[in-house]
Amino acid sequence: MVRVPVRGVRRCPRRRRRRHAIPERHRACGQRGGARVRGCPERRDGGDPGRRVSRRLQALLFVVGSAVFAYLVARIGVAALLADARRTGWMFVPILLLYGAVCACNAGAWWLVMAGEPSRPPFWRAWAITVASFSLNYMTPLVNVGGEPFKIAAVAPWLGLRRAAGSAVIYQMLHTLGMLLSCLTAVVLGLILLPHAPVIVALLAGAFLVLAALTLLVLTGHRRGMLASALDLLHRMPLLGRLARRLEPKRATLASMDEQITQFYHASPRRFLQALTLEYASRCLFMAEYLLIAMSVGLDIGYARAYVIGGLAQLVQNALFVVPFEAGTKESALYLLFQLLGLDPALGVYTAIVSRVRDLAWIGVGVGLVWLSGRRRVASAGAATP
Template identity: 30%
Template sequence: MGKISTNLGRNLFFALGLVAMVVIAWCIGWDTIVAHVQKTGWWFIAIIGMWLPIYLINTMAFNTIIRDDAPEHRIVPFLHVFKITLSGFALKAATPLGFVGGDPYKIMEFKPMLGVEKATSSVLLYTMTHISAHCIFWALSIVVAALFLPMKLSLSIVLLASFVSFVILLTLLWRGYRRGMAVKAFNFFARLPLLKKWVEPFKDKYQNQLSKIDTQISYLYGARRKAFFTALSLEVIARIMNCLEVYVILKPVNVDVSLVESVVVYSFMSLFTNILFFSPMQIGTREGGFALALRALSLPAGLGIYVSLVTRVRELFWMGVGILLMKVKMRTNYLAVKTEQSEYVETPQKMVP
């Protein structure tokens, strides 16, 4: 029954991703896609290829979180984690709110291998680490912009306010790492009038499982601090590598930008699109983010459309790869944990400082 349910879920996610990819490609237009690939020339191969090591670094971070001291959590092959990670990113890019598609899919895929509590806590921890890396990257980008780029007083005030906001968000995430956040999140949603009717029964029914998930979340920061900082560092490195894409995309149109300016452009776009995170594939928000960033650097805002379209074509390519990987069957004789049972041994509470 569990295998049938997983296969059904995988097929539904595959259909969702495929439809979203076709719709997005149709919205961009085949002629536009071809024209921008031709305009970018051979550089487009470099743009596509540079994302492979980025996704591998993301997978290394995720794998670091998964592989704790329990033997049954150290037997999932790296390539299997890579496959699920890439497919998760594809669904995240295709769906509104991002995590609505990617995170449930990853939990579904890891559940037969790790058990529901470990699968859920690992995915939540990776998402928290991914968000933390974004905040650190944005904060560092603000420092870089302040040190190396001239800016107006109004922009300086906005950046200062943003920096303070990132520090506050990081503080909240750190509290989540130390104490867990699953139970608190469900307690919060259970108090909301529109959600209380559905959330309250679920919270009461799965209180024990939610507590185990929180225990495993706090375990990473409390007892596996080296793994925690390794995963976080890998994610920050991946964010910095993302910035090289802007530098490479502008090369074919003879626009010279420094690496520092590339960091600022990408961070502005990333911040703008994440604020408006409910848009699938950041439709409209990415163009605006690139245009604002380029304008702030006294570059033609129209270049934002070109840069955005090239990144969309690249994203369509990797989205297609991720969706197709959902249909690739991996060897399953290493599975040690059944879907219905979790053999994870709870860790002592003294691990949380």
């Protein structure tokens, strides 16, 4: 007598009595039950897939990240790294701590982006996710294969997968806007401090115009959204039509994310400015690294020249983003900039080496934080609310 009704439940019959009884008794208030009825597809909440994806992604990225980190250390050489660290001396400690403070500003900006959500991770966990994602981005520099997907999966248990993706897109736009404003500042300082040769002035003026146009474009994206419009643009581009057709089923999701982007800008303008200020402050703080490196060898270059060096070197590296791991581009840019400022160009190469040592140290920290940053205890599910 019991077996027949159980079969009926497994086959999901269309009789009204069965269809209404089960959901009402086992899924009160939209919560998931402890068991799943076979044969009946179950629509999952956004948080659960995020937690599951995060665990799998953590394991994969931890293994890959450890392998790449070991490769970079072996390629440069342990002896060379130790020699550079000894030359820098105790100044290497504040250089390392400075980058941690830079990441704290970045994490604070992202945390403000998530402040409008029903729940968000604690700040220290957002910082750990930020460090881990930046490290993974460095190890996959061309297309950010590791960092952004990891960041989305890591906060999905709090925000749900779609809202987590939206927060990552908003933050990336803010991050880009902060970078553009920082590069504009460096270009203006370069026009003042660099030699006024016609070629240099023309290059800096052209860079200023391009950066200003890109800044307006990103601001327009914050005001009006840009994902659905970007999909329309892909449809009109001959070589990218196939990609556009593959993304077309996601148009509703992109439109929803556009709404999330514009809502952050229009509904919370104060929070938007605070987050952008933190992003710009992180860039200003990062430029002090060049000042500290110069001080470690007894040279006082001043903060303004350090900003020109750091900002224009970053501009060159972003323009040549196709070069994996910035191989040679950082050293060449710093060599030339030190020479143009009347400094020993060899110090530019040394600065690049110390910067790479700092990169490697924080990559190691970031890979270690892959495990910590993506784990969420059930007890802390509502620990951090806006």
